[in-house]
Amino acid sequence: xxxxxxISELRGLIQLEKxxxxxxxxxxxxxxxxxxxxxxxxHARTENDVVILSIFVNPTQFGPNEDxxxxxxxxxxxxxxASKEGVDYIFYxxxxxxxxxxxxxxxxxKDRNDVLCGKSRPGHFDGVVxxxxxLFNIVNPSKAYFGKKDAQQLxxxxxxxxDLNFDIEIIGVDIKRELDGLALSSRNVRLSIxxxxxxxxxxxxxxxxxxxxxxxNDLDNAIRSTKxxxxxxxxxxxxxxxxxxxxxxxxPDKKTTTxxxxxxxxxxxxxxxxxxxxxxxxxxxxxxxx
Amino acid sequence: xxxxxxISELRGLIQLEKxxxxxxxxxxxxxxxxxxxxxxxxHARTENDVVILSIFVNPTQFGPNEDxxxxxxxxxxxxxxASKEGVDYIFYxxxxxxxxxxxxxxxxxKDRNDVLCGKSRPGHFDGVVxxxxxLFNIVNPSKAYFGKKDAQQLxxxxxxxxDLNFDIEIIGVDIKRELDGLALSSRNVRLSIxxxxxxxxxxxxxxxxxxxxxxxNDLDNAIRSTKxxxxxxxxxxxxxxxxxxxxxxxxPDKKTTTxxxxxxxxxxxxxxxxxxxxxxxxxxxxxxxx
Numbered sequence: 001x002x003x004x005x006x007i008s009e010l011r012g013l014i015q016l017e018k019x020x021x022x023x024x025x026x027x028x029x030x031x032x033x034x035x036x037x038x039x040x041x042x043h044a045r046t047e048n049d050v051v052i053l054s055i056f057v058n059p060t061q062f063g064p065n066e067d068x069x070x071x072x073x074x075x076x077x078x079x080x081x082a083s084k085e086g087v088d089y090i091f092y093x094x095x096x097x098x099x100x101x102x103x104x105x106x107x108x109x110k111d112r113n114d115v116l117c118g119k120s121r122p123g124h125f126d127g128v129v130x131x132x133x134x135l136f137n138i139v140n141p142s143k144a145y146f147g148k149k150d151a152q153q154l155x156x157x158x159x160x161x162x163d164l165n166f167d168i169e170i171i172g173v174d175i176k177r178e179l180d181g182l183a184l185s186s187r188n189v190r191l192s193i194x195x196x197x198x199x200x201x202x203x204x205x206x207x208x209x210x211x212x213x214x215x216x217n218d219l220d221n222a223i224r225s226t227k228x229x230x231x232x233x234x235x236x237x238x239x240x241x242x243x244x245x246x247x248x249x250x251x252p253d254k255k256t257t258t259x260x261x262x263x264x265x266x267x268x269x270x271x272x273x274x275x276x277x278x279x280x281x282x283x284x285x286x287x288x289x290x
Numbered sequence: 291x292x293x294x295x296x297i298s299e300l301r302g303l304i305q306l307e308k309x310x311x312x313x314x315x316x317x318x319x320x321x322x323x324x325x326x327x328x329x330x331x332x333h334a335r336t337e338n339d340v341v342i343l344s345i346f347v348n349p350t351q352f353g354p355n356e357d358x359x360x361x362x363x364x365x366x367x368x369x370x371x372a373s374k375e376g377v378d379y380i381f382y383x384x385x386x387x388x389x390x391x392x393x394x395x396x397x398x399x400k401d402r403n404d405v406l407c408g409k410s411r412p413g414h415f416d417g418v419v420x421x422x423x424x425l426f427n428i429v430n431p432s433k434a435y436f437g438k439k440d441a442q443q444l445x446x447x448x449x450x451x452x453d454l455n456f457d458i459e460i461i462g463v464d465i466k467r468e469l470d471g472l473a474l475s476s477r478n479v480r481l482s483i484x485x486x487x488x489x490x491x492x493x494x495x496x497x498x499x500x501x502x503x504x505x506x507n508d509l510d511n512a513i514r515s516t517k518x519x520x521x522x523x524x525x526x527x528x529x530x531x532x533x534x535x536x537x538x539x540x541x542p543d544k545k546t547t548t549x550x551x552x553x554x555x556x557x558x559x560x561x562x563x564x565x566x567x568x569x570x571x572x573x574x575x576x577x578x579x580x
Contacts, residue, residue, distance in 0.1 A: 007455065100452075101452075102401065103400065103401075104399065104400055104402055104446065104449030104450075104452075105398070105399055105419055105449050105450045105453045105454060106397070106398060106400060106453070107395060107396070107397050107398075107454070108397075108398050109394065109395055110394055110396060111392065111393075111394035111395075112394055133454050134453075134455045137455040137457060138455050140457070156394065156395070159394030160395045163393045163395045163396070164420075164423050164424055165297065165423075165424045165425075166427050167427060167428075167430070
C-alpha cells in the first residue's frame with residue numbers, strides 16, 4: 001500500500017495501472033475510518049483490480065459555523081484499517097494541493113438540495129459535488145463507493161454523474177450499525193457517554209415511523225407522532241424527520257415506489273444523521289396526506 | 291469518418307481506440323464550420339492519433355433573447371469540411387441526448403466572467419463550462435482545441451480544467467481572418483453586404499488601440515480615443531472595448547505582462563467579437579491609468 005500526497009504522482013501511478021488494463025475502484029472519504037468505510041473498501045476490493053482510498057477533510061463542504069476544525073482525524077489509524085482492507089493507494093492530499101489558487105469554476109447542485117441536510121447546511125452539497133468532481137477527474141475510476149447513511153449525498157452524486165456524464169458507476173453500500181442500532185459515523189466518538197446511550201433512539205424512531213407509515217398509509221401522521229416523542233428528548237434537538245421519495249427527494253406522490261425516512265438530530269457538539277430506504281407500492285395503497 | 295449521435299456508442303468507440311493506445315484530440319464546436327475551425331482540426335490532426343469533432347449548438351449558453359434559433363446550421367457542409375480535415379468521428383448529439391431529464395447539477399463560473407462578453411451575456415459561460423465538462427467526460431481526450439477568438443471562453447476553460455482537475459491539455463489556436471482582417475465567425479454569413487464591408491474596422495480598431503497603448507503607455511487614453519471613433523459608426527453599436535490582463539481578465543497592473551485588447555460590436559442582427567493578445571513588459575514602462 002502506497003500513500004500519495006501529490007495529484008501528479010497519483011495520476012502517473014493510475015496511468016500505469018490502466019495501461020495494464022486494471023479496473024480502478026475508488027472510495028472517497030474524510031478519514032477517521034470506521035466499519036462503514038471498511039465495508040465500502042471491502043466492496044471495492046471484491047469488484048476491482050486496484051482500490052484507491054482518498055482521505056481529505058474537504059473545507060468547502062463545511063459551513064462557517066460547522067465542525068471542520070474539530071472533525072476527527074487520525075491518519076495512522078486510518079492507514080492500518082486501509083492496509084487491512086487491501087487498499088492499494090491512499091490519496092491523502094493537503095488542502096493546498098486540492099485547492100491551490102482561488103477557484104474560478106465550481107459545481108453547484110440545483111435540485112435535491114433544498115430538503116433534509118441541504119436545508120440547514122447551505123452550500124454543503126455544492127462543496128461535496130465540487131470536491132467529488134475533482135477527485136473523479138484525478139482518480140478516473142470505473143466504480144466509486146458511497147455509504148447509504150449519507151443518502152442525500154448519494155442521490156446528489158448519482159445526479160452529478162448523470163448530468164455531467166462521468167463514466168463512473170456509483171455503488172451505494174448499506175449502512176453499518178453498532179449492535180444497539182446506532183449508525184456508524186466518524187462523529188460518534190464525540191458523543192458524551194450519556195448521549196451515546198441515548199443515540200440508538202434515532203434508528204428506533206426511523207423504524208417506528210416507517211412501520212406506522214406502512215400500516216396507516218398516512219404520511220403526516222407517521223411523522224407527527226414520532227416527532228412528538230423526539231421533542232421530549234432533553235439531550236438534543238431534532239433537525240428534521242422526513243419521508244420523501246428516493247432518489248428524487250420530493251414529497252411522495254401516488255407514483256412513488258421507493259421512499260426514504262430520514263432523520264437529523266443534534267446533540268451538544270455533534271449532529272447525527274440516519275435513514276431507512278424502503279419500497280412500497282403506494283399506488284395500491286391510497287396513501288393519505290401525500 | 292463516422293458520425294455518432296449517441297453518447298454510449300461514442301464511448302464504446304473511444305474505448306476501443308484507447309485500448310489500442312491511441313491519443314485522442316478533441317475539437318468541440320457549434321458547427322457551421324469555417325477556416326478557423328479547420329485550423330483547430332488541422333492542429334488536432336497533427337498532434338493526435340484520433341480526431342473527434344463535436345457539433346452541438348448548446349441551448350444552455352444562449353440567453354432568452356439571443357440567437358439560438360437563428361444560429362446558422364448546415365450539417366452536410368460541416369461533414370464535408372470535417373472529412374477534408376481528416377476527422378475520425380463527428381459527435382453530433384441531439385439536445386435530448388445531451389440534456390435528457392432536468393439537470394440536478396451544473397458547473398458555474400465564479401471569476402473572469404464579470405467582464406467582456408460575460409457582462410452582457412449573464413449565464414453564458416455557465417452554459418459553456420457545463421457543456422464542455424459534459425463533452426470532456428464523454429470524449430475523455432488528451433488534448434482539446436479552442437480558438438483564441440473566444441479568448442474569454444479560452445481563459446475560462448483553462449480555469450475549468452485547472453479547478454476541476456480535468457487531465458486534458460487545452461490548446462489555444464490563433465484567430466483566422468479574412469484577407470481584409472475580419473475574424474472568421476459562423477455568424478459572419480448573417481451580416482448584410484453593407485455591414486460586411488464595414489466589419490473589418492473592428493480589427494483596425496483593435497490594432498490602433500494596441501498601438502496607442504504601446505506608444506503612450508496610457509491605457510484609458512488608448513481606449514477613449516478608439517471608442518470615440520466607434521461611437522460614430524452608424525451601422526451598429528459598441529458593446530465593449532477593453533484592455534485587460536490575460537488570462538486573468540483583470541484590470542492590468544504593473545506586474546501584468548500579457549494583455550488582451552478585446553471588442554464586441556453589434557450589427558442589426560449579429561454581434562461580433564474580436565481581440566488581440568499581446569505581451570508588454572509593463573513594469574519597465576510606467577503605464578499610466580492602470
